[in-house]
Amino acid sequence: MSTKNLKLLSDPINLNNPITVQVLGICSALAVTVKLEPAVVLSISVLFVLAFANVIISVLRNTIPSRIRIIVQLVVIAALVILVDQVLKAYSYEVSKQLSVFVGLIITNCIIMGRLEAFALGNKPWPSFLDGVGNSAGYAIILIIIAFFRELLGSGTLWGIQVIPDSFYEMGYTNNGFMILPPMALIVVAIIIWVQRSKSRELIEAN
């Protein structure tokens, strides 16, 4: 694999992260991160949809008239999302219920439209595939970090298994119920952004 292709994979994970730098796909990132399991399932679904939508659009890129490209992109994405939704309903119904409308909302996840517009329309299928995988990995990492802290501090469990020992609770430790509420997701993201930008100072905005 050439360095250029490797960069396609590694860039979105940190310096060009879809969530914290490009500000794409925030909606789903915040809403499904109360527990680790739905966050991971959604990340995998996005990975599948983004990678294959990128490949399909990239293969078709010379035949799509540019006027109707948005509709074509939406149809490709919607078809892939229907596949994901049906598979989830068949094999893990519980998680699919927890994710509720957010599986459907992958269609309007800005990361997917953004990558199709910015990358797949102008590149060959293999780099597009790598770009899709890289970007969804960057998305997944943020989702997993948020879900990790929210589940650990909010319910004292990880992947549904209790990790904070009973002796802690006997000493008077209580779960922070606040972490489960929606607004805390925003604040956790803000903290991640803070940490990331203090490390890579070139990302700081001019106000």
Add this chain to the structure above:
Amino acid sequence: MEDILNIFVKSIFIDNMIFAYFLGMCSYLAVSKTVPTATGLGIAVIFVLGITVPVNYLIENFLLKKGALDWILGASAAEIDLSFLSFIMFIAVIASMVQLVEMVVEKFAPALYSELGIFLPLIAVNCAILGGALFMQEREYTSIAEATSFALGSGLGWFLAIVGIAAIREKIRYSNVPAPLRGLGITFIVTGLMGIAFMSFMGIKL
């Protein structure tokens, strides 16, 4: 009637699209730098939600649901369940409605058109619109009036949120925010605090 009012108020304050479900966050963060543009986008969202949700409600109930085709095909259609097609139908309706609304507004209200300008086409990929359709499907509203009041309420809630954050961001420019938090970071924190404030509406019943 009470139901309709209840759904309306509930979808503005308690089930607020932004603070409770984070829908339409992308445009909420990108277009909230000044109050006038935020107002324009907010109005466009109310408008499009108010049109697409009722249309999608009709499609869901008269074409896609299990047994929904009875009215054309008779009892033999009772087993037909097309609801797996709902995503593609909803997004197609939204994309075409946005196009249609754009043309109508351009023809009959040029002033409003130049005001909304670039925002109208962007709305097709705003999660709040598709989210409205999907919540309408999930919550199984019983009449089109309920679905419409839900749509208008959610649109108004979204409008309030984006205008509020835009006003706060205009003021924040004069304060000394820690450098790494500038721009995106502080917007997230302020939205979080606004969300906590909105949670005090929880449990309202009319």
